[in-house]
Amino acid sequence: MFGRRWRLFRILGFPVSIDASWLIVLFLLTFSFAEQLPAMLSQFYPTDAPLSADAAYWAMGLLTALAFFGCILLHEFGHAVVARARGMSIGGITLFLFGGVAELHDEPDSPGTEFLMAIAGPMVSAVLAMGFWLAAVIGYQLAWPHLLVIVIGYLAVINGVVLLFNLVPAFPLDGGRVLRSILWGATGNLRAATRWASYAGRAFAWLLIFSGLMQLFAHDWIGGVWSVLIGMFVDNAAKSAYQQVLVRQALSGEPVRRFMNAQPVVAPPSIDIAHWVDEYVYRFHHRAFPVAANGHLEGLITTQVLSQFPRSEWGTHTVGELMNRDLGSVSIAAEADALDALGRMQRQGVSRLLVTAGNKLLGMVSLKDLLRFLDLKLELENEAGAAVHEPQALDADRPVVAYATTNLSEAEIVKNALMAEGVRCSLDAENQGGFAGVLAVKVLVRAGDEERARNVIDHHTHPHAAVMS
Numbered sequence: 001m002f003g004r005r006w007r008l009f010r011i012l013g014f015p016v017s018i019d020a021s022w023l024i025v026l027f028l029l030t031f032s033f034a035e036q037l038p039a040m041l042s043q044f045y046p047t048d049a050p051l052s053a054d055a056a057y058w059a060m061g062l063l064t065a066l067a068f069f070g071c072i073l074l075h076e077f078g079h080a081v082v083a084r085a086r087g088m089s090i091g092g093i094t095l096f097l098f099g100g101v102a103e104l105h106d107e108p109d110s111p112g113t114e115f116l117m118a119i120a121g122p123m124v125s126a127v128l129a130m131g132f133w134l135a136a137v138i139g140y141q142l143a144w145p146h147l148l149v150i151v152i153g154y155l156a157v158i159n160g161v162v163l164l165f166n167l168v169p170a171f172p173l174d175g176g177r178v179l180r181s182i183l184w185g186a187t188g189n190l191r192a193a194t195r196w197a198s199y200a201g202r203a204f205a206w207l208l209i210f211s212g213l214m215q216l217f218a219h220d221w222i223g224g225v226w227s228v229l230i231g232m233f234v235d236n237a238a239k240s241a242y243q244q245v246l247v248r249q250a251l252s253g254e255p256v257r258r259f260m261n262a263q264p265v266v267a268p269p270s271i272d273i274a275h276w277v278d279e280y281v282y283r284f285h286h287r288a289f290p291v292a293a294n295g296h297l298e299g300l301i302t303t304q305v306l307s308q309f310p311r312s313e314w315g316t317h318t319v320g321e322l323m324n325r326d327l328g329s330v331s332i333a334a335e336a337d338a339l340d341a342l343g344r345m346q347r348q349g350v351s352r353l354l355v356t357a358g359n360k361l362l363g364m365v366s367l368k369d370l371l372r373f374l375d376l377k378l379e380l381e382n383e384a385g386a387a388v389h390e391p392q393a394l395d396a397d398r399p400v401v402a403y404a405t406t407n408l409s410e411a412e413i414v415k416n417a418l419m420a421e422g423v424r425c426s427l428d429a430e431n432q433g434g435f436a437g438v439l440a441v442k443v444l445v446r447a448g449d450e451e452r453a454r455n456v457i458d459h460h461t462h463p464h465a466a467v468m469s
Ligand SMILES: [Zn+2]
Pocket: 075, 076, 079, 121, 122, 166, 174
């Protein structure tokens, strides 16, 4: 959505920018205001002779559109000022295709903060709508210039529309945020609150898309396309807002160390690319390898380099020549937050990072590992965040704990080993400390299967495996 952006100015310490897509709306609004002005003039001042020049309408249209954007800015300032007063960090305010947005650097930390922050924008719009309406009424009585009264009246109406639209309880619209804060406050569960608010957001989005299609059938092209676009935008935002909350809650507070592969296969810098492909890529099925010589970490080589050369030239370049030597950009500390690792991968468009301590290689962490963990964690936790995964395969019997660990992947390995030997089992996990807390994972088997499970686990590579009852 955000293409080219221009920084305009700073107000109250907030940088204000416009996105290139904003120019499209500016044109559309100018056009539609200019079109509607004559009709409104003749409705309220039927005795006036119509303005002769089209240019006058266009100028008034442009002025009205700019004043409208001023109102949108004030609405966003409402959000931003309250957010800042509640200690949240705000990036700036940007006007774009669908209005304005105040960029939050972090999510509100309490339902109260979210409520106040969300309601502040609509409050500003409400004040503006009432103010313009009053001014229009007074202007009409006192016979202010007719065009001016019409424009003021128009601004009252569209601020009212902005107010109503934003109060629809559809996340991520303001009303949806208000809804989320209320649900959050009532249940104490941010995730469930976000989910319901985002369902409401998606339902509203589909309503918009549907009504847009109806408008298209009625040959209202601009209105129809507009409704469909806004609907798609809201739907997408609602979906991703929920996913973001899930990811944040699951990953934050988890150190990267927990997900890393502590024994990554290391490639030497001296071999050529053809050898590397044959002996490393095809053999270990990884897309990236740390490069080290004499225990000294030198870089990271990924299969992306292969697209730079035809196959015939693979023998003429070495790993050391093509690897990424900028270790700072491809590595992360073992104690860093997994959420930071994910953000890093997304920003840089990579799916693997080296885990290092200084210049020492500790392991590798991949997007796949993070996502697998997310998947499991979300599956294992119930809505209360307290957690139980019903042992489906075992429901008829009294399950016995065959293995316990705090490491999900380890439990999964044990489960797979048991299943490979025909022992029916399932995982049960408990979150022992809130959303980002420690997981206690148990591998359950049927009563009577303990002995077989013990044999399988003993044969497994985990020396500390134990059968408990
Ligand atoms: Zn708002």
